Structures are given as C-alpha cells and as structure tokens.
Amino acid sequence: MSRVLIRVLWLTLISGLSLQGCTPPKPVRLGAPIEGFSHTSAAINRFSVNGGGGPNLAPYGYGGGQMCCASLPVKWHPGLTVVVEWVKDPDPYASANWPPLGTDGYRAAYKLHAAKYTHHRAVVPVAQYEDLGIVYVHFLPCNQVAVSAGTTYPGRPDYPFHFPQKMQEPATCPQP
Incomplete structure (x- = not known):
C-alpha cells in the first residue's frame, strides 16, 4: 500500500473513533408533565412537584x-x-355571596377569604414505574398526597392507586 493510502486509512480510523465520543449519553432524568386530582371538597389553587407547576384543581376535580x-x-x-x-382553599364556593366583581366590597371579601388559604408541603414517595410518564398527583383527605409517574393512567387496572373521586374528610385526622 502506498504511504498516502495508509495515512488516509489512519486518519479515517482516528476520525471515526473521535466521533464515537460525540454520541450524547442517555438522559438520567427527564422533565415529565404534571396532572392532578382533588379527591376532597377543597380547591387546590396551585401546586408544584419538585418545583414544577401543576394546574388549579376544582373540588373533587x-x-x-x-x-x-x-x-x-x-x-x-x-x-x-x-x-x-x-x-388549598377550604371554602372554594364562598364567592357566591360576595359583592359584585370589580368593586371595593369584592376586593375586601377576597382579601379576607384568601387569608384562610392553607399552605402545605410534603415529601411523597413515588409509586414504582417501569418507564417515566405523566406525573399524577392525588390530593386526599387530611392533607395526604399520592404520586405516580409511569405510563399507565387512572382508571386502568394496572394504575397503582384506585381512590374514589369524592372522599370525605374524617372528623379528626391522624397526626403525622
């Protein structure tokens, strides 16, 4: 073989090996979409999972x-x-009795109402999954939360949770 051909083959081999290092690694973490369910009579005005926002949830919604x-x-x-x-808004239908929207009376009623919102934080185990999918967050009585993140979804037999849509708060909640 000629020296030129050997050099071309050598450069091709080196170039090919160096390009293998350019293959992106498989991700270890991904961003997964978030959905929620309120199984109680309270509204969830906003929520987050690891800092990522979830939608507002109506009572039993x-x-x-x-x-x-x-x-x-x-x-x-x-x-x-x-x-x-x-x-959490424990009385989501209170505005039905407020003065008309846009008035000073409405703003005052809203301010009093919003002062009754409660703020919560919980570290929650994630149900086992094979592949990462949608993050489903279930808000339950007594400020309990359940989280799944697989490719199955509520209503399927293989979904890890089977909570009724409407759950009542007990007279007293267990202390953590």
Missing part, C-alpha cells in the same frame, strides 16, 4: 390539562420521593 414539568429519573428506584407543595 381533575386538573385542567398538563403543566410542565417535574424532573424525575428515567427509571424508578427504591426510595424515590418528590416534594409536593400546594395552596
């Missing part, structure tokens, strides 16, 4: 669409938890 995003591992591992924070 399903969240109005997906919000972005909760950062989670692509593969589930034992001990996986997320931080869920939320603001």
